[in-house]
Amino acid sequence: MxxxxxxxxxxxVGGIVLALFWLMRRLGPERAPAVCAAVARTVGxxxxxxxxxxxxxxxxxxxxxxAWHQATLKLEWDNLGRVAGEYVHLGKxxxxxxxxxxxxxxxxxxxxxxxxxxxxxxxxxxxxxHLANWELAALAPPAYGMESAVVYRMPNNPxxxxxxxxxxxxxxxxxxxxxxxxxIEMAGALTAGKHVGMLTDQHFSRGVDITFFGRRCKANPxxxxxxxxxxxxxxxxxxIRRADGGFFIQGVGPLQxxxxxxxxVDVTAATQMINGIVEGWVREFxxxxxxxxxxxx
Numbered sequence: 001m002x003x004x005x006x007x008x009x010x011x012x013v014g015g016i017v018l019a020l021f022w023l024m025r026r027l028g029p030e031r032a033p034a035v036c037a038a039v040a041r042t043v044g045x046x047x048x049x050x051x052x053x054x055x056x057x058x059x060x061x062x063x064x065x066x067a068w069h070q071a072t073l074k075l076e077w078d079n080l081g082r083v084a085g086e087y088v089h090l091g092k093x094x095x096x097x098x099x100x101x102x103x104x105x106x107x108x109x110x111x112x113x114x115x116x117x118x119x120x121x122x123x124x125x126x127x128x129x130h131l132a133n134w135e136l137a138a139l140a141p142p143a144y145g146m147e148s149a150v151v152y153r154m155p156n157n158p159x160x161x162x163x164x165x166x167x168x169x170x171x172x173x174x175x176x177x178x179x180x181x182x183x184i185e186m187a188g189a190l191t192a193g194k195h196v197g198m199l200t201d202q203h204f205s206r207g208v209d210i211t212f213f214g215r216r217c218k219a220n221p222x223x224x225x226x227x228x229x230x231x232x233x234x235x236x237x238x239x240i241r242r243a244d245g246g247f248f249i250q251g252v253g254p255l256q257x258x259x260x261x262x263x264x265v266d267v268t269a270a271t272q273m274i275n276g277i278v279e280g281w282v283r284e285f286x287x288x289x290x291x292x293x294x295x296x297x
């Protein structure tokens with residue numbers, strides 16, 4: 001009976017999500033994000049997760065007043081709604097033209113860094129964060145013939161998982177699920193010369209102890225551990241949502257990671273360095289970060 005109820009629940013939720021995906025496709029890449037943003041701004045503050053986000057932003061910015069906390073979180077609800085509306089249109093959003101980096105929906109000032117990654121003949125480790133539409137960063141390498149692999153979390157609902165995997169597989173290169181063997185798959189991708197990307201800004205129970213916004217937390221050390229064993233560039237890539245509806249892609253690196261007494265990458269110090277960069281990103285655009293995750297536990 002329990003198994004039947006689980007299948008029934010998954011079927012109902014999966015059917016609703018697929019119907020919403022269909023509706024978002026019908027609305028198109030311009031209207032869908034706007035509709036979802038309006039819904040998120042209206043409904044989001046009434047959801048229990050809103051309290052999690054508010055507690056997080058208060059602890060991260062204790063010097064700001066309540067009005068600022070509320071206004072910033074409302075911006076993030078708007079952003080999250082837009083991410084949802086943009087999801088089924090990912091393949092249509094990427095229009096970056098290296099010859100005209102300041103035109104189009106996708107723009108960047110870091111074309112030199114990205115060209116170096118494409119032409120240096122080395123694999124690379126790339127970290128990002130849940131900022132703006134974070135999925136866009138994974139579209140760049142395949143768009144220009146760069147061999148890549150992306151670490152992603154599979155949704156629990158199998159129907160939703162299959163649809164999301166289908167959307168991602170069309171434009172994101174090799175997909176590596178977040179599971180115990182993920183580091184092995186990441187190492188295999190690097191050995192094959194690929195550029196491996198992952199999000200590094202969420203709680204990781206088996207991680208190393210660092211501080212983020214001055215608070216102790218557990219962070220995923222996978223980037224630092226792989227950098228310790230592979231001689232390859234480590235770069236950060238973030239997405240910034242522009243007021244005109246477009247995006248700005250910005251890179252940092254290659255990083256000079258801290259080393260220990262043996263001359264190898266210091267995993268904890270490097271993980272702290274990476275998360276320090278992410279913290280700087282969040283401080284610059286706090287209304288575009290995913291505050292609803294329980295980052296500190």
